[in-house]
Amino acid sequence: MPRRRARPRSLLSTAAGLLVLAVPLEAFAECPGPVAVQVLGSGGPDTNDARASSGYLVWLDGEARLLVDAGGGVFLRFGEARARFESLDAVAITHLHADHVSDLPALLKSGFFSERKRPLPMIGPSGGGVFPGMKEFMRALFDPKRGAFRYLSGYLDGSGGMVRAEISEINMDVKAPKSAFGNDRFKLTAVGVKHGLVPALGYLVEVRGRRIAFAGDQNGDNPAFAAMIKDADILVMDHAVPEMADPASRRLHARPSEIGVLAALAGVKQLVLSHNMARSLGPLQENLALIRQHYDGPINVSEDLTCIG
Template sequence: MRESKRWRLAALLLILASFGAGSSGAANGCQAPIAVQVLGSGGPEAQQERASAGYLLWLEGKARVLVDLGGGSFARYGASGARFTDLDLIALTHLHADHATDLPALLKSGYFSQRSRALPIAGPTGGGDYPDLEGYLQGLFAARTGAFGYLAGYLDGSDGLVRLERRTLEADSREPILVLETDDYRIRAIGVTHGPVPALAYRIDVGDQRIVFSGDLNGDDPWFVDFAHDADLLIMDHAVPEQAGAVAARLHALPSEIAEIAKAAEVKHLVLSHLMRRSERALDDSLARIHAVYQGELSVASDLDCFGLEPRGR
């Protein structure tokens, strides 16, 4: 009898879990007409509460743009209730594992969707040890030679898979590059400095709202300040404390640099994300340094957080 009760309880818990997994972004807190949801607020380390980088732009209850998809963020994508059929674009800031490694998992899941239209995907040119977007996708999905060659149909639209429309963007560009324009929004990218890694930042303009994703950058790029100017929401990677060594500072902006960027760009709401253990340990110090310079709204991201935006003037 006790065994039977345990099985019934387990079945009930599974049913309740299935309802949660199918919930919409609105049910998870993304109720504003324009919202950004954090899928992963962590970096390359395995962290209990933080998946690696990933973000969704929600418009009127639909997940339209996915920015990065690092390790663990695929599970958060599932928890968000986002639908593969609704995506207009996947935008990769760079090809580090903590920003791009869950892409095959997402595309495999897309096989089970009803999507028929092509899916645009954007990413940087290559350099040094890093392939460009096309090389990355070929390494993953090329027939016979790709790590996941059984998904080769994503490269040409065969085998019942939708075709990936590849958009390789110049990582050395210091001028904004138009990535995608629809009736509802416009997306642009610009090259940023992340040590030797070809990298991009993205800006999404929805009506009079401006949302900027820094990706990983080291704070040395004055053109990024112009790119992020007057942003209503700036999602800024915060991977290192102020006392970071020279190697880390070559890759990532220090808290003092984040503060100066947000102030100079006149950002309305700054969200710190991509936290590593080292930046979490020094978070109080970092927040104090940023508050001393930047007077706008400041938040620290957690996985599945939603940041809603209202049209200006309200």
């Protein structure tokens, strides 16, 4: 069952008449279970949804092993979730919109203070149009001469006490899913998805007989993605627009009816709505009804730190 994670609470000390901020350690507990997905950021690029932007963890036996995306606010949620940088086997980026990567430098920097010694595999899309590929993006951040954060150039070569990022790019071939990462714990497969003109990936994690799909941002009409995630136990899907979205938005994101069609077509066992925005949360009940016209499985409208076991 989906669980809403406990959040830090403010306690009002009435006796003293003072506001006392307390962050009890027990409020920060790992996402339990042998295999679990945690939503770090359930929002999109707008601030008025009061949610962190996109980010997700796959937990295995109480350790965060895979981070998918790192949008604004994910840095904070990563710590609140008690995830450990040294546990990550890989970071997978769906696309290079700011609401999916803007906290990446901060998260990497935090790793400097961790026990991690091994390199960190980082996977992302190849470039196209005005978007760099994952390798050029990382160079723009960390190149020792021209990078914006050139003081952190050790993330490119492992020097200065930083761990080396092993960067790989997945080509935007929308027809053929590609192996993106694999170790003795899980396998990651990626395929290009349609998100306007933005090079974007959808991912499938296969772990211990379970299949966990991350749609990234997409308009839902790539049959190769639906085929790749067939019978997934969990589909984390962008719920970013209302049904009457304008044509430009429809090229970027699936409308509620299209989310329902995709989830039904792929036969997913649980649908998790994320990348929620003010414009999609406003008509939430209407959107859920539209999804239900096509998909009759469980639907979880996620919040930040939602844990799905």
